[in-house]
Amino acid sequence: MLKVFIVEDSFIIQDRLIKMISLINNTKVVGFANDGVEALAAIPKLMPDLLILDLCMPKANGFDVIKNIKDNNLLTTVLVLTNFATMTERKLCMQLGIKYFFDKTTEFEQAIEAIETLASVCPAECSEEL
Secondary structure (H helix, E strand, O other): OEEEEEEOOOHHHHHHHHHHHHOOOOEEEEEEEOOHHHHHHHHHHHOOOEEEEOOOOOOOOHHHHHHHHHHOOOOOEEEEEEOOOOHHHHHHHHHOOOOEEEEOOOOHHHHHHHHHHHHHHOOOOOOOOO
């Protein structure tokens, strides 16, 4: 079962993601946060396999969350889903080791397809970074 945690400050996008992920086999949304600070508190406790992360949020941004995950060696795959999908953000995410980066406006369906793919290769207990 792919345990998914959503970090998104838009309740509309958050709700849309929860509904779409609930339709994907072998996935479960284990929690969500409205900002980076909430995410930083919840991620070590919930240990999700997949983190769906917005970059621009109040209190602590997505880059703060990514750096914290990397600094603490948490085995959580990060999928960035953002409206701030400039080449600068893409390059910085790549430098931080992020394999999955999608623009909310133009690549939302591709993000869902990536989640489906990750869920299909996730064993009964995901324990390694995908």
